[in-house]
Each structure stands twice: as C-alpha cells, then as structure tokens.
Amino acid sequence: MNCTLPVFVTRWMRRPLTLVAVFMLCILGCSQQQGRDIAKQFTDGKPDEFFQTSVDRMATLGMHDNLQSLYLLMNKLYLRNPNQWRQSGYLDAVSAAREIRQAIELRQPLPALGERRDLEALSYSLSPQFRGDRVGAFIYAIGSMLVTAHGGRTEFYMTNSINPQFVSNAARNIEKATWLLSQRQDANGVLLLFSNEISEEASNLSFAVEFGKIVARLDLLTQMLDERYRRIGLNYAQSLLLMNFLPVQ
Structure with a gap:
C-alpha cells in the first residue's frame, strides 16, 4: 500500500509552516529594530534626563x-516696529534681541525697566509713560513672567515642583497681553506697537497664532500637572482605604 500523500496535500501542509516562519522572521526583525531604536535613544539623550520624570x-x-x-x-x-530697537542703544535688531534673550534666561534686570519684572514690567511696557525699546521691554516682561510662573527655572527635575495654578495664570496673562498689544494707543491714537494686521491690502495674524501656541502649551502642562498631583492624592486615598502602610524610603 502506498502511504505517500498527494503532492497538493503536502504543499497545503507546508504553507502554514511557511507563514509561521515568515511571521517569526518579521518579529525577530522588529525586535532587533526596536532594540536599535532604544539604544539610539539612550545614546542621543542627555545624562540629566535620567533625573526627569x-x-x-x-x-x-x-x-x-x-x-x-x-x-x-x-x-x-x-521688523514691524524698526524704530524700537534703535531706542535700545544697540547697533541693530540682532544685538538688541540677543541682549533681551540673555536677560530673560539669566534672570537679569533690563535697564529700561529698572527693577521691574514679570507683571509690573508687563504693565509698564504697554503704558504711554514708557520711553525706550518697547518691543524689548514687552518681550522681556513676558519671558520673565514665564520663568517666574515655573518656579524661576527653565529646566526641571524630580526635585523641582511647579505650581499648576501659576502656569495657568501665566497663560491667562498672555491672552490679556495679546489683546492689549493690539489695542493700546498713544495720545494721538496710534498703536504703541504694530503687530497683527487686517486690512484690504493685507492680512497678518501670525502674532496671534504664535501667542496662541504658547498659551496652548501652558494649558497642556497645567492639565498634566493637575493630573499628576491628583494621582498622588488618589494613591494616598487608596492606601488608606486598603490599610496599606506608606513607604518611608
């Protein structure tokens, strides 16, 4: 008696094995790729990132x-107010911008604002009484307010804390500042600073769009912070409910 199976049967039996082999090869390839991606992330990352949540x-x-x-x-x-950087005493707008940026990040005072920072500087920079580089003062005021709202830091680690209410307040302040920027005028009815423009000749809302991005990032961070602290409270409540002892180290 011939026990050899027909050719079409043996081919049908081999097909699932072939599919399994191909599937296993794909998994192996994906695993190797993921391993390379993870290794690349570690090599590209900074050492201090290990101390960040x-x-x-x-x-x-x-x-x-x-x-x-x-x-x-x-x-x-x-660019829209070229007369402003000339009042700063610098040779060009690039030099003026560099000094403003340094003052914000190093938390240095701005000579045109005296000792004013944050909200006080913001109100003064948009007042008719201010004399000087209004662009630099306005940007410095917002920048210093952002840093203050984040606890005086620009980089954050596990040992730092950020108050979500202050971050949310900063977002609302920027919304108000954006509106004031488009409305404040001098005694002659001329805008203190030209920003957004809507006219028959042109339409430019890029200022409002960029300010909107800042507000959106601040609101997202506020939600993340609220959720983190909410989870801390829930974890504590759950430990009490389940009568678990809390870790001490």
Missing part, C-alpha cells in the same frame, strides 16, 4: 519651545 521632561521642552516662540515674536515685532 515624563512631566519634568515635558515642562522642560515646553519652556524651551515657549521661549523660542517668544524670540520669534520679538524678531517679528522688530
């Missing part, structure tokens, strides 16, 4: 992006 990292990146947006707005304001 995901929220700390997000806050650090958000602060960096917000300051970059602010510097972009400063350059755009200097």
